[in-house]
Amino acid sequence: MACATLMIQGTASDAGKTTLVAGLCRVLARSGFAVAPFKPQNMALNSAVTEDGGEIGRAQALQAIACGLKPHTDFNPILLKPGSDTRAQVIVHGKAMTALEASEFFGPAGKNYKALAMQAVLESHARLSKQYQCLLVEGAGSPAEINLRENDIANMGFAEAVDCPVILVADIDKGGVFAQLVGTLALLSESEQARIKGFVINRFRGDLSLLKPGLDWLEAHTGKPVLGVVPYLHNLLLDAEDALVPYARQSSSKPRFRVRVLVYPRTSNHTDFDPIRLHPDIDFDYIDIQNAADDVLIGADLLILPGSKNVRADLATLKDKGFDKAIARHLRYGGKLMGICGGYQMLGLEIDDPLGIEEGVGSSEGLELLPVITELKPAKVLANVTGELTLGSEAVAVKGYEIHCGRTSVLGKLKRPLWLLDERGASADAGCISDDYQVFGTYLHGIFDTPEALDAVLGWAGYRGEGKAVSLDEHRERQLNRLADTLEAHLDMDKLKSLFL
Known part of the structure; x- marks a missing residue:
């Protein structure tokens, strides 16, 4: 039997493509189909390390999990990671190949790139x-x-190349859903219009009977069926492709442990913090350093500097906005500070980029809070890591992944060595902790995914509550099944399957 392909396209970014594909992957996998996700080209700063040692968009890793599969580079053969507003790193089959300016995508270099990318x-x-x-x-x-x-x-371009049907999804929560669908259809060629076999309306709130006259008009006007209207799923927290997804917590009268994550222009892999956001006793918030006053950090218990796709530029922004002084004040008041990947590099003495790997040759002084120096190199470290984390007196289970161009060296001998042991028992270059025990840096993304590791980090940071970390893996499974159940209830699955199976 030949493999069947169905493509989900959207009227705009964040229309619900990623979620719909993930949900349908779970529906088909539960029904016994051997199904896999695919995204020809993704532009995102959230990525994952695959079983074959490459890098793909985080959303395709989520969709692979929905299928019961381990992430593979073939699920997302082209990944673009923006390093600035006009420049992106090009990753082909999991490996970084080059970086292109936006103008180059549309010149001779862009034509050559697209030919190679399509291949x-x-x-x-x-x-x-x-x-x-x-x-x-x-x-x-x-x-x-x-x-x-x-x-x-x-x-x-891809749909026509492989001759597959397309479903078009639109987000009604943004308003103007009929204009989105009809306008998108009108701007396509006749062959492309014929390729669209139906519509899905996403994130609907309210009485569906009030929407029905519009649905009837849409079907009559376009000659294409509405395959379903998916309700707004409150607090559906799944690995985000790129955008910071809000998650509303229930209000509480008791004080919570306050964790703040600083967000810079090129923040990457913010999915690291999903387990913290799910913790019952954590008051969590993202702080946009470009638009927030530095006094917003006052009262925080733990500050975290996340990963970055352009570390030196993001560090410069952090300093320009005065957050280096706010961090110093936080430490004087006894708060704890953690850096992950690019954030770890920022905590050191110096970040050197002799080859212009990110955005230009040069060197930047770090925040000088850890005795480490970093040099950016062309070859990217890509590794899945499992083992034990020794942060306090006891070792705890930990897992995660590393994605970084930097090579970080510790100067001198630390009073409190930080060990990350891999499954073979050998020490890995995980990071380090300051002699005063206030500042902790690591290269390990996903360090909070293991409940024991999150509990250990929160304990180091001063949390003394009774709430326990949740398992992100178990939470993700519940959310994927919730999503799949919703799609089965609100989509015409028989009609949808008939389009391509």
Whole structure:
């Protein structure tokens, strides 16, 4: 039996493509289908390390989990990671190949890039087609972006190349859902319009009977069926592709342990903090350093500097906005400070980029809170890590992954060595902790995913409450099943399956 392919495209970014694909992956996997996710080209700063030693978008790793699979580079053959507003690192089949300015994407270099990228995309699709019964493909942004349609590989260009049907999803919560759908359809070519086999309306709140006249009009006007209206799922917290997703906690009269994560222009892998956001006793918030006053950190118990795709530029922004002084004040008051990946590099004495790996040759003074120096190198470290973390007196289970260009060296001998032991028992270059025990840096993304490790970090930071960390893996499974149950209840699954199976 030939592999069947169905593509989910959206009227805009954040229309619900990632969530719909993840949910449908779980629906089909529960029904016994050998299903896999696929996204030809992704642009995101949240990424994951695959079982074959590469890097893909975090959303495709989530979708793989929904299928019961381990992430693989073929699920997302092209990943673009923005380092600035005009420049992005190009990752092909999991490996960083080059960096291009936005203008280069549309010049001769861009034409060559798109030809090579399409070849990589089709190679991955062909390999997956031999392994699975069906592929669920996620588009990128909107297929109706006029300036991006030439040599497109992310939306209709791919759909036409592999001759697959398309479902178009729109977000009604933003308003103007009928204009979104009809307008998108109108901007496509006739062959592309014919490829769209139905619509899904996402994030609906209210009485569905009030929407029905509009649905009837939409079907009559376009000649295409509405396959379902998906309700707004409050507090659906799944690994985000890129955007910071709000998560509303129940109010509490008792004081909570306060954790603040500083957000800079090129923050990466903020999914690291999902387990903290789920903790019952944590008052969690993201702090946008470009728009917040530095006094917003007053009263925090734990500050965290997350990863960054452009460490020196983000560090400069942090200093320009006065948050280096706010961090120093936080430490004087006895607060704890943690850095992950790029945040760990910022905590050191110096970050040196002799080859211009990120955005230009140069060197930057760090926050000088840990006795480490970092040099950025062309070869990226990509590794999944499991083992034990010794932060206090006892070792606890930990798992996570490393994605970084920096090589960080500790100067001198630490009074309190920090050990991360891999499954073979050998020490890994995990990070370090300051002699006064106030500042802790590590390269390990996902360090909080293991409840024991999160409890250990919170204990180090001063948390003395009775609440325990939740298992992110168990939470993710519950959320994926909740999503799949909702889709089965609100989509015409028989009609949807008939489109491609």
